[in-house]
Amino acid sequence: MTEAASVKDLAYDPADLWVLDHEDLRALEIGAGILGTGGGGNPYIGRLRAEQAMRDGFKLTILPHQKIADDALCVSLGGIGAPVVGVERIREGREGLRCVRVLEEHLGVRVDAVACEEIGGSNSMEPLMVGAFAGLPVIDCDGMGRAFPEMQMTTYSIYGHRSTPSAMCDVHGNAVLFQHAASEIWHERMARACVVSQGGASTLASAPMRGAFVKQFGIPDSYTQAVNLGHAVLRAQKAHDDPIAEICRVEKGRKLFTGKISDLKRHLKGGFVRGEVQLSGIDTHTGESGSVLIQNENLVFFHDGEMECCVPDLILVLDVDTGEAITTEMLRYGQRVAIVALPCHDLLRSPQALEVVGPKAFGLDVTYTPLKGV
Amino acid sequence: MTEAASVKDLAYDPADLWVLDHEDLRALEIGAGILGTGGGGNPYIGRLRAEQAMRDGFKLTILPHQKIADDALCVSLGGIGAPVVGVERIREGREGLRCVRVLEEHLGVRVDAVACEEIGGSNSMEPLMVGAFAGLPVIDCDGMGRAFPEMQMTTYSIYGHRSTPSAMCDVHGNAVLFQHAASEIWHERMARACVVSQGGASTLASAPMRGAFVKQFGIPDSYTQAVNLGHAVLRAQKAHDDPIAEICRVEKGRKLFTGKISDLKRHLKGGFVRGEVQLSGIDTHTGESGSVLIQNENLVFFHDGEMECCVPDLILVLDVDTGEAITTEMLRYGQRVAIVALPCHDLLRSPQALEVVGPKAFGLDVTYTPLKGV
Structure with a gap:
């Protein structure tokens, strides 16, 4: 030795x-x-x-x-x-x-x-x-x-x-x-x-x-956070619990919408995937329509026409049954998804951070309001 | 010291x-x-x-x-x-x-x-x-x-x-x-x-x-070649000799055409200037029409519809009066130009060179025939 x-x-x-x-x-x-x-x-x-x-x-x-x-x-x-x-x-x-x-x-x-x-x-x-x-x-x-x-x-x-x-x-x-x-x-x-x-x-x-x-x-x-989150989802899947609710519980997140992808625009430009996902509500509690703007990642979520959550807070597009993420390259017409928002880390919420990762940095004319953890 | x-x-x-x-x-x-x-x-x-x-x-x-x-x-x-x-x-x-x-x-x-x-x-x-x-x-x-x-x-x-x-x-x-x-x-x-x-x-x-x-x-x-060529042109200008003829003499080149720029397409794409210059003859001895394809440089010259000279041989677009070159970014409608061809160096004419700098390397469906020095 x-x-x-x-x-x-x-x-x-x-x-x-x-x-x-x-x-x-x-x-x-x-x-x-x-x-x-x-x-x-x-x-x-x-x-x-x-x-x-x-x-x-x-x-x-x-x-x-x-x-x-x-x-x-x-x-x-x-x-x-x-x-x-x-x-x-x-x-x-x-x-x-x-x-x-x-x-x-x-x-x-x-x-x-x-x-x-x-x-x-x-x-x-x-x-x-x-x-x-x-x-x-x-x-x-x-x-x-x-x-x-x-x-x-x-x-x-x-x-x-x-x-x-x-x-x-x-x-x-x-x-x-x-x-x-x-x-x-x-x-x-x-x-x-x-x-x-x-x-x-x-x-x-x-x-x-x-x-x-x-x-x-x-x-x-x-x-640690990612692995714990994954284990929580796996446990919920195994126990036939609602994985979406489990994700919200573990990450202090909020379910914003449940819907079906009714339209999808996605194109490769300048090395990025950009596009928009249109959603029709399938749960009367969470609204009629939604849309997500994407640049590789989900940038902003509009709920019945109003901006509800934006970068740097996390906007998740999840398979409504398994709770697993649908990444932007895997989005397809007809998928049933839950839109969940998670609060981002405080290091991303300082004024100097928001200049780089806030909505204006993405050319979005919206003002960032920090999502409150539930 | x-x-x-x-x-x-x-x-x-x-x-x-x-x-x-x-x-x-x-x-x-x-x-x-x-x-x-x-x-x-x-x-x-x-x-x-x-x-x-x-x-x-x-x-x-x-x-x-x-x-x-x-x-x-x-x-x-x-x-x-x-x-x-x-x-x-x-x-x-x-x-x-x-x-x-x-x-x-x-x-x-x-x-x-x-x-x-x-x-x-x-x-x-x-x-x-x-x-x-x-x-x-x-x-x-x-x-x-x-x-x-x-x-x-x-x-x-x-x-x-x-x-x-x-x-x-x-x-x-x-x-x-x-x-x-x-x-x-x-x-x-x-x-x-x-x-x-x-x-x-x-x-x-x-x-x-x-x-x-x-x-x-x-x-x-x-x-040495470039400076000597420049001095020859300056001497011809000073002596009111024909600088085009002097360039052909010094470089063993051939005047192919004399004309006026009748149309010019030029656009910036992928970091290159690409385009085409159309010419109308102003000297009955050298023909009716000509055109030059460009990618930053002059690639090929068509004379009355026929390819007459192409890379790697040199195609010059010269001011007909001064003999000085008009570079592709300075081309303008109405300029009166002489098209002169010079033979390239033998190092550019080997089979391995022609694969890289011959017409096919530029996507041109023409066969290279070495220009003969006069």
Whole structure:
């Protein structure tokens, strides 16, 4: 047996690690799908890839948010592109690992831990796989507490982290380093243009953050939240309880509407999926009509013509029977769905956060009123 | 006085350097404009910028093609984008220098000399300015012997150089490193998408080449050729001789047509200027009608409905009175022009070159017949 590395060398205590099993992964698929508010990459595809990594002997490990060393180098990563592409064009598998290696080589450093860019959808799985391949844990936090369509929309960026130099790798073997961006928005613009040229679904790792920063500005306990939420839904399904009610209970959410998808407009433009979902009420208690605007994720919900909930609060489109999320690329005419709103994390509600992730940042002429948890 | 560095350290003998003066620069503007076949960036803007650098005390120096050391590190660079943008959005000025510095830092090397990507238009000036700012000479050669719209269309790429890692910098301060591209075409695709996101006119420096490679596969003596051509045109203008005839004499070219621009279609798409120029004959000896297809540069000339000359041979659209080139962004209805064809360099006529720069590479369903020099 070789001598174990010291805790200081590792930047964390191995005893703190949580190693995911197949049931945790199934729960994460459901929970991260729900928190993804329609986006973050297809959770089912993500789970299949993560399962394969586990079968290949890799360990998917999570480190409690407050257990990372202050001076640890943490790299946040995730998929970039349009979910509607990602569900059809399967990744090669090591894109994220290549991103980390390209960054390490460019900066002449070794990364200590992986951070999650967005907990939503398969972007919860991407860091776990990269961490497993690289032998690094994933910190139990993320930069969104949900999913958002653009990269400047993380709490990391909002609270001062500069994402560059960042590395983007694709299925073809291409690797691009955004060495310096004039702003976080410029980083997003250039990376988005580049991912479109790469076919619309790549992986991006941002400049390393120090552990102390991640502890202060990461949205805490995202993985725990997602896995617990998934387990709650699985329990409700098994017990034939109402999973929608269970989600609302666990996440302090509110059911806004129950309806059938009566029309769906969805198109791929500039690397995003944009569109609108029309709903006809099937429950007289919750109203006649609804609609959801989407840009990769669900941005705003109109109820009988009035705006009822908008970003950064979470708008979920859930299968009314199973309680599982229907991501924007899987929406189909005729699906019976519940619209549920969850309050976002307080880190997304500060004035500086609302400038980046509030309705005006999406070109919506509405004023944000924080959803009250029930 | 400090001891001069040894020739070996410099990778060239300072006694071999040719320092350009203002008249050389004016001649280069004309000559590189003509060799640019409509593209390569606006030569007038390029000259103004180069003049400014000279007034600021920088020396624009050229090193004979065969005088660079075999093991010297040579970085080829030039503007990337659409000429129609470049003529309206003036560069900040140090984009090219930043590209070299970003590459040097990334690779941990010091560059010995600058190479020219394309001799056409202001892209002949860009390396001279960067070389001057960095205290490096520019090798008397280029990768095209003309201008072409895409980056894989250099003799460097055609004969085996991999352009990545390359660095692209823009006026905003953004810097992107294309760390690895699956192919030269992938490099072009990603960089083109990125330059569009940066506003359509940036500067790109490719991975260093060894001096021995540049000596073998660079198109030799491009600067000498361009400056001599420019001086010939200036002499003809001064002597009231026919500058078109002088260009044909100096470059072994052939006048194909004399006409008036009767229609002009030009649009900016995917980072390129594309379009078509219609011409009505004004000289009964050279025919009734002509047309030129463009993609940043002049690609093919149709004479009375028949293809008469196409890439990689050079198609020049010249002001019939001055003999100076009218670049594609400066074309206007009513201009009186001569269409002149010049034979391209033999390095562009091999089967492997024609795959990349022949008419089929541009989607043209015509067969290349080498233009014979007269």
